[in-house]
Amino acid sequence: MIKPSKLQPGDTVALVSLSSGLAGEEDIRWRTEQGIERLESIFGLTVKVMPHALKGLDYVYNHPEKRAEDLNEALRDHSVKAIICAIGGNETVRILPFVDTDALQNNPKIFTGYSDTTANHLFFYKHGISTSYGPALLTDFAENIAMDEYTVNSIEKTWFSAEPIGEIKTSPHIRKIGLSWDSENKSTERPKDNNPGYESIGASGKGRGHLIGGCLEVFNNLRGTQYFPDLDSFENAILFLETSECYLDPEIFEDYLRAMSVMGIFERINGIIIGRPQEGQYYEEYKEVWQRVLAEARRDDLPVMYNASFGHNEPKCIIPYGLQAEIDTVNLSFTILESAVKD
Structure with missing residues (x-):
């Protein structure tokens, strides 16, 4: 598998909504902003919100090609070192015909999400890119009060270090x-x-x-x-x-x-x-x-x-x-x- 480069404080990460557009809904925006703030304050990262990521449920559902456009742009942007999915959903498979596979293979990036994002992971896998079945913005980075230490430690060991990850215990x-x-x-x-x-x-x-x-x-x-x-x-x-x-x-x-x-x-x-x-x-x-x-x-x-x-x-x-x-x-x-x- 092709591995992406590790993250360092100061790096730029892209926020995408490849499944549900929930992150753009008015009553959820506070949580989206909280997740972005955690990426910045805990990990020292700069967050680039892709153009269609926060356009809401209806727009995101009706424009799978625009979701793919956000992914393609993030892949082509050499300043972007990782791609963070806002949340899962149930039909991200609709974006896959529009994904630029050359950009995918030529610009391996850390890519994270879970649930419906499985379809994206398997697409990356078929093209030889290792990705992370892991945290999403709205669920994990935006956890109430503070992120869980267990998740933070996993992120640091997996994305910020090129050492073998080692033993993974269950959460306490x-x-x-x-x-x-x-x-x-x-x-x-x-x-x-x-x-x-x-x-x-x-x-x-x-x-x-x-x-x-x-x-x-x-x-x-x-x-x-x-x-x-x-x-x-x-x-x-x-x-x-x-x-x-x-x-x-x-x-x-x-x-x-x-x-x-x-x-x-x-x-x-x-x-x-x-x-x-x-x-x-x-x-x-x-x-x-x-x-x-x-x-x-x-x-x-x-x-x-x-x-x-x-x-x-x-x-x-x-x-x-x-x-x-x-x-x-x-x-x-x-x-x-x-x-x-x-x-």
Whole structure:
């Protein structure tokens, strides 16, 4: 994989809205501004807001080509060192026909987001660029009161250092959802629950391979399209998957996993790391489905780690695509063996 250059204080990062245009809505602008201020004050970065990023829900939805134009301009701009997605959504796949693939390959940048942004990550991956399944502006950088230290530390280790990332523990706590993004709530800290840590739900042992994955619902939606990874991409991989705030019914969840099994994905991988379901919804049910479908696929030998702190969880860590990683279900550890960026 082609790695982008590391960030340094003073660098410029671009803000884009490649999925939902929520960041531009009048009642959300305070939160957008708060996220931008955190990028500046905590990390010493300069934020360039791309021309269409804050034009609101209707405009952003109706103009996928303008969303892609913002991405293309950020890729071509040599002063821009990273691209930050404002938030996810549900139809960023519509921008992909308009993306300048030459600019993508010739100007590798740090690129971050999660959820619907999985489609963008897989597009980058197909073109050989390593990206970060990680924080978005409205959710993580704009967290009420202050950013979580766990997320800040992950950003510093992943984007600001060319050293191997090393072991990634789970977050010490889990933020509760349900506090609306109203300006009158901005000074209210979201409640926290203790995080019990990783859980092994597969075979005992280690699995090593390159990282590929994202949001399960987006994976399902991309199946059969030109944007879904070919099966060779899963050979000897560590698959990372999580689910969104839609709280998939366990029966539908099972259908999605079984489809991946029938495609032959589980035959090829060396291990799986699974993000905690948001709010712990269907925690036990999803765990049982994973075990049942893997047993059907005769992959009881596969090391599988559950309850990881990425995706639809705050605080969250960053999972960089294409990097070599190891899961160890005996010691309940997850380690990324190389750097996500270069000097």
